[in-house]
Amino acid sequence: MAAEYLGIVELGGLYKNGVVQNRPTKPWRIDSEPVSGVGVGDIPDFNTLADMTKWTIGNTPGNAAQRLKWHKIKDGSKTLLICDRVILANVSWDDLNGQSLVTGKTITIDGQQYLCRLLTGGSNNRNGDYYAGGSPSANEWDRFITREEAISGLPVPTSTDLDTTLNTTDQSSTHNQAWNWFGMYSWVQETYTGNSSYRALRGSNSARYWYYHYVTGRSISVGWRPVLEVLNTAPSVTLTSPTDNQTLSEGNQYKIEGSAADTDNGNVVTVKYKINNGTTRAIASGVSNGSTPISFAKSLTFSNKRLRDGSTDIVGADLAEGVDHTLTVWAEDDQGGKSAEVTRKFRVIWNRPPSISGANEDLGTIMEPPSKTYSVTDPEGNPFTITEKIDGKVIRSFEGVPGRKETVTIPHDLWIRLDLDTPHSLTVEATDSKGLTSTRTFTFTRKETHIEFMLDFDNPDVEAHFTLDGMPKRVLVTLERYLPPGSSIEFVRVCNNAMDQSPTWEDMTAAVLAGRGHLFQNQQKTAESWRINIWVRIAKGTATERVRLDGFGGAFD
Template sequence: MSYTKKVTNILADTFVNAGNSGNTADTAFGATSPTINEIGRLNRAQYSYPFFKFDISGVNNLSGITDAKLVIPVTRAFAYLSYSAISAKVYRWKNEWNENTLTYNSSDLANYNFNRIDDGNVGTIITGDESVGSLVKLDILNSLLAAIGEGQNILNFYIHSEFGETGNSWAGIETGTKENTDVNKRPYLEITYSNQIPLLNVSLPTDNQTLSEGTAYDIEGSATDADNGNVVTVKYKINNGTERAIASGVSDGSTPLSFAKALTYQNKRLWDGATDVTGVDLAENTAHTLHVWVEDDQGGVSTEEVRNFTVIWNRPPTISGANEDLGTIMAPPVRTYTVTDPEGNPFMITEKINGTVIRSFPGVTGQEETVTIPHDRWIRLDLDTPHELTVEATDDNGLTSTRTFTFVRTETHIEFMLDFDNPDVEVHFTLDGMPKRVLVKLERYLPPGSEIEFVRVTNNAMDAEPTWEDATAAVIAGRGHLFTNETKTAESWRINIWVSIAKGTATERVLLNGYGGAFD
C-alpha cells in the first residue's frame, strides 16, 4: 500500500540572478520581490538560481519512501524566440544562506561544484510553454533520502538549470514564495512511501540513574504504528551489546502497544531474571547507555531513545569504628559496634577469637552490638601471646568486611575448674556414692613472690549451689582433704576442683603444668 505526504513548511526561499557580463550580476530577487521565485536559464549568460529550505522533521517517521518531488505551481512561464527548453535539476547545498541577503556572489555560485552535493536526482525539462496553474515536479528523492540518513531535519537545496536541446536555451517558469498570500501558489514537497515508521514513547527509566547492588532498572513505555496489521516489536540493548526484544504485537493502526521490562543490577551486570543481558562487567565511573527502539515487519524503525546510567559495584558492609590494638589486658575485652550495608543488602555478623567462631547471627542495620570473649574461652587463651578478636560482616553476595581488635593477655592469677564439657572428665568425676576424701596434686612451679591463693573442692558439684570447702592447706601439705558435706540435691554426686594461683610479686612466669590426685 502506498501513501502520500505533503510537506509545506518552507523555512526560506529566494533566487539569485547572474547577468550577461561573465556572471557578475549581484542581484537578490527574493529580497526585492519576495512573492516571486524564478526557475530557468536565460541565454547570453543569464541565470536564475532558486534556493529552498524545507523542514523535513515530519518525514522522519516514514519508511519505504519510493518517490519524492518538489512540486512547483506555475504562476508564469516564458520562452523566447526559437530557443530550446532547459533541464532543471535539484542539488543539495552545503553552506548556510539568508534569504534576505543572498546574492550571486555571496552564494559563490561561480564555484558551485565545490558547494553543492550531487545526490543523483533526475533533471526535469522545462519548456517555457507550461500553463499557468499547472504543476511542474522536480525529482528530489535521492537528496531527501540522503538528508534523512544523515539525521538532518532541514533539506537545503537549490535548482541548477542546464542547457536543453541546443546551446541556445531560454526558458523558465515563475512560482510563488512562502510569503505569497495564495497558498496554492507556494511550492511543496510530495513524498510517496509504503510504510509509516512506528513511534516510541519511553516513560522509564529516567536519564542519568545510578545503579547500586540490587537496584531495579525498569524499562517502560508504549509504541504505536499507524499501519494496521503491522507486526511491531520493541527492542533494547545495553551499550553496544546484544539486541533483545521487550514486547511484540500486531498494530490496529491506533492502539498503543504497552511494554515493560524489569532488569536488576547485580554482581556488576544487568539481569533479566536469570539472563545476563550485558555479557560483561559494567565499569564503575563510566557512562553506560540503554538504547530502546521499535521496529515493524515492513522495515520501519523508530528513532532510538537513549538513557544514560552509571553503576556502583557492590560494596561490603560497613562496620563502625576502626581496627584497634588494645595492648596488654587482664580482662576480656568488650567493644560495641554497628553494621550498615551501603546497598541495603541483608548481612550476617560473625564474631571470632583467633579464627574460632564465638557467635554468628543475622545483622540488623544500625543496631548496636557488643563483642566480648566468654569466660571459658578467655581463661584458655595463652598468656603473653598476641590474640585477635574479630567482627566479620558478610552481605548476601559474599562481600565481607572485618573489624579487628588485637591484644596480649596477661594474668596475675591462674584459675581453673574441671571441664565437664569433656565427656571423660564428666564420667570420671560423677559418682553414685558420696565421696568422703579427695587428694589434689598440682604440678607447679612457683617462683619467689607467687603463691597458691586457694584450692576449693566440692562433692556435690551437680547441685545448683555446690558446697565449696577450702582444701588449700591440705594441697600445700600434700595431704588429702576430708569432705565435711554429706548432702546433695542433685541425682548424683560429683567432685569439682577450683584452683587459684597468684603471681604476686614474682618476676618469673608461674607454671601450672597439670594436676592429679585421687578420691574415695
C-alpha cells in the first residue's frame, strides 16, 4: 500500500530541564553561516546541558512559536510524524541511543503515546556517490524527504536541491522550507557499513546527501530530527450536555451526556469528569470496536449548596455563589491515551427562603384583633406553605399561591384568651418545599376595657361536663373575682342550647350579683344534645387597678 501524506501537524515542544524551547527559525549549523548572508543557526545546543535525560519532547505549549512541526504520513499500518527540522544540535548518536531515541522510546504528548525514534537513512552511500542518496534505497529519508516514492502532497526536490552546490537558492527552496535539510545534518539509525564506529547522517549539503560521523561525536552541524510513530490513538469525547454557562438553583439537575470514540479496536475506554479541582470520577466505560461511539450519561443534583450524585457529595464543599465553576470531561483508554479535555462553565444560586412582603412591625398596645395583609413569593419558584401563628399556636396553615394577597388576623376565641398587658407575637411563616423558612412578625400588647370569656369546648373535660342528655332547668354561677373601684360586671349570660346554631342567651347578671341561681326560660333545641354555656363580660370602667377574674364555680340541674 502506498504511503499517504496527511499534512502538517503542530504537536509538542522541546523541553530543556522542564523549560520549553523556541522552535528554531534558522535550523542550520550554530557556529557559522552555511552560506553567506543567511546568518548563524539558532538550534538549541546540547552542550549547554550535556545530559540527554534533561532534553525531552513534552506536551504542546500554548505559544505557537514553541510548538514543533511534523509531516504526518500514513505508511501502511503505521502513522508517522516526521519533524520538519533538526531541534537539537551538538548531540551525538550515542547520546540519543542512551535514551533509546534511535530505534524507539515510548513517550506521551498531550495524553497520546508515541514511539520516538530516528528516521532510517541507509547504511552507505549509493553507488559510491554521497550526493546520490542512501543505500539500501528503501530507507525513510529517501522515500519521504527526497520523495523517491511518489506521495501526493509532499514537495519534490528540484535539481538545485540535489546538486553539489549549497547556496541561498537551496535555503529558500520550497523543498527546503518544508524539510529544512539546508546546512544541518540529521542523525539516522544505521551503522556505516564501512566502519562500525560511525553512524549515518543525511542532508546538510543537499537534500539527498548521505554521510557518516563518529558514534560519540558531537558537532555543531549535526543534530536530532525526531520521528514519532503513533502507538495508540487517543480517544475523543463529544459533550452534548450540559450547555455552557448554566445556572443551577436548588433541586436542579446537571446532566452530563455525550459519547466517546476510540479508533483502536479492543481498547477499554473510560469517560471521567471532575468539578473544579475536585476528585476525578468515572461516568462510564466500555470496550471500543474501533468505530461505534460509547455513549455516557450522568445526572447530578444541586442540593443544599452542593452537587450530588445520589447521596455522594461530588465536590465535598459548598459551591460558592456568583463565581464560575468548571466541569471537565475527558476519556482515557487502557493504553495510556487521553482525549482533550472538554469544559463547561456553570454558576449556582443557593436555595433561598420564600420572601414575605412588608417588614416586621411592632403594633403597640391594641384593643382589637390586628389584621395585616401580605403576599409571599419564592425566589426559585419552589412550592411553599404558609402558616399563621399567635404566640406559636397555629391559627391556620395552607398551600401558598405566589403573589396572592393574604390577610392574617386573630379569631375572636383566641383573641379573648390572650393575656392582657403582656407582649404577644402574631407570625406568618412561609416554608418552601426544600425546607427553608422565612418569618414575618407583628408584636403587640393586648389592652382591654373588658374581660370577656365563654366556656372552652375544645377542652374535652369541659365539653363532657356541660353536654347533657336531659334539658337543664337551673344554673348557679359564682365568679372568683376582684373588682377594684370603678369596675363592674357588665353582664353574665347563660344558655342551655349551646349546640344550636343560634343559642338562646338569657341574662342572669342580677342572680350572680345576688348569689342566686337562674331558672332557664328556654325549653327548645335544634341540636342533638343540650349544652350549657356561660358568657361573662366585666367592664374595667374607671378602675386604675387591675381587674381579675380568677375563675368561676356553680352548679346546674
